[in-house]
Amino acid sequence: MKEFAQLLELLALTPSRNRKIEALKDYFARTPDPDRGFALAILTGAMDFKNVKPAVLREVVTREVDPALFAMSYDYVGDLGETIALIWPHHGGEEELPSLTELIELFQTTSKAELPKLIASLLTRAEINERWALVKLATGALRIGLSARLAKTALAEMSGKDLQEIEEVWHGMTLPYTALFAWLDGKAERPDIDHAARFHPMMLSNPIDEDKDLLKLDPADFSAEWKWDGIRVQMIASRGRVSLFSRTGDDIAAAFPDVVDAVFGDAVLDGELLVGRAFEASSFNDLQQRLNRKLATAKQLAELPAFIRVYDMLFDGQEDIRALSWSERRARLEAWFAAHPQTRLDLSEVLPFASWDELAQLRRTGADEHGHEGVMIKLRSAPYVPGRPKGLWYKWKRDPNVVDAILMYAQRGHGKRSSFYSDYTFGVWKGNEIVPIGKAYFGFTDEELKQLDKWVRTNTVASFGPVREVKKELVFEVAFDSAQLSTRHKSGVALRFPRINRIRWDKPVGEAATLEDMSVFVSAT
């Protein structure tokens, strides 16, 4: 555990990417199995202890520390895990902490009732840096600025293997990755992968630059589809088993049995997960209710049925067709649909257009009349290339809606921003009062953040814990993708994907929007 704690600290504090890779390589090379496999799982976020939750840790600590003092400390430190590690008042068990493997086993096998006692004893036994690592590990919220990709890059550099190959092998591996390391160490053959049954990194698009790109591109070379407002998924049906992966490769099949159980035929498909009846997509809010759960309830399955709007095919049966052009893959996809009628899969429509102007017109009406997010433009001759290759797929989003709103409250951020007031709640006029319509914490530059932080500190009228109410004197131009009716918000309106577009230092609050102004956006979606 000591070595792992040192690694975590080094990763957290070393700004240089190369040094992080060096440290990871070094750790993986000298740590035995299965410790290094578990470490890899923790670093890549593949580890989850279902009983160890932040609430449990908080409870363990507030049994030992006055809750008011804990609250003041948390407010100061800004990171729950770190607060717990620093505030723990007992030190110096003689016994060293168990190894990483033993620790993980303890977390997984200890009953909910026994867990607080275990955690308390571990915290007492740990040295200061270990305590920090222990809490990070238990909660799974590392927040050390390390991506799974960087960990895999270190594996690639350590072994001389290709990163792409590691990614592909990765998803077939189970904890603690002993077979993976044996292969990386050159002591075993590459693990056998059922290619058709594993997650394949997705192909992503680039935003189009209307002024530059469209002039250069010939519309005849491209196909277009609606950009759907759901989540991107990869559906893998192979030999009677169906998996559903999110864009990051998380298996979410358990939450969508209605889709998974209704699939016929073998294929690896790329599409958008949506909810709605008869392939009529409803709002993202509805989808979110299903996404937030690991398992769906019977009521949700009945009221919010899910389906996938399919737009690409990676494997036709067991055959890898990623090297084929989009046109050929599309033909295969249509043939597959014809041969395997589906109830929860639906083909994404290809939009006919002869010129970019015509497509621009379609994009506008699609946004205004149906609330589409925009259009996707795909090069007909392009193979399926994982990552974000340039020039093959473009997204052409609808123009964002903007509204001038008034800053009402500010809250300090977490992690890197724990000393800045960086989360802003803003509102619009409802008669003579201002009602909140949303919250945003990005869209501004670091320099603007400093200015905003200063403005908040000098214009505070009241404080509630970490939240400050400010003078109603600053206007933000807030951009958002859509607005929906909501019973959860006092204003009755909820914004989708709000961000600060501009800070209107110049604008008087009297000219900010009213709730009536907002109704235009609501009816449009």
Add this chain to the structure above:
Amino acid sequence: MTPFLDRDLRVKPINAFIDPPQPQARAIITHGHADHARSGHGAVLATPDTIAIMKTRYGEDCAGTFQALEFGVPLQVDDVQITLFPAGHILGSAQVLLEHKGQRIVVTGDYKTRPDRTAQPFELVKCDLLVTEATFGLPVFQHPDPLDEIRRLLRTAMAHPERAYVIGCYALGKAQRVISLLREAGYERPIYLHGAMIRLCALYEERGIALGDLRHSLDVPKAELAGQIVIAPPSAIKDRWSRRLPDPVLAVASGWMSVKQRARQSGVELPLIISDHADWNELRETITATEAETIWVTHGREDALVYWCQQQGRVAEPLNIEAYEDGEEEGE
């Protein structure tokens, strides 16, 4: 009993201020850090070390007159008796005991109770009213053994001898403490100084604190600084100054460094939790041991310490004395 000290630390019967932020006719100065010792007062009362520090930093005529008072020697001024006791914070740092009509008031200034070879060791003084600092007045601050921190630095430096190790610390107090800790840990090699450190290190040596082989980092060829320790102000690493160092590692020595997110935010690669202030446990132990019934809390995170005192059945309140912005305290 109404205290004879008011809340901006004016000793009412003799109209003298303790560590006043504005120039005053009479000032009692606890120690030489800039947020406590300012220039321009009429008459200054302080320890000989503090007076020497003030003269070095601000010039010989930075106050109208100086009166040196040794530790433990009572001084009668009208009907107030003043005695200075070591605060253990930096060289010459003092707590001020004020006695008047049977009432005892102690103003701690900045203090720590742990041993430090560069400062006279803290002495506990019992009193009725204690005015305590609270720089680290939150239970998250539990400072580790500073020698362990120094050993961690030395281990890292040994593992990566190709890089230079810049320890960012303030020129007065922390720099000399870190050097002295390095010597205590058995580090005998030369220690290199940024220009801003030289004057005060020399003053410490003059006043009997041995710091070993110190050298100016200027004009030392870059390659020679690989694997060496350089003491510099924290801001210097962002300066062009740091370009003369081979692949420098920034190690900041401060009590704030216990908060990793904070270290990360300020680009510190090797945080060293070394503080010249009492941590949460020292603050509480000291408050309890003085047996003071009333506690005034100042300079730092007052709220938690006031809350704790009240939970203990003491009368406690925060003093809102203008302090340096978070993290910029000179002592840290």
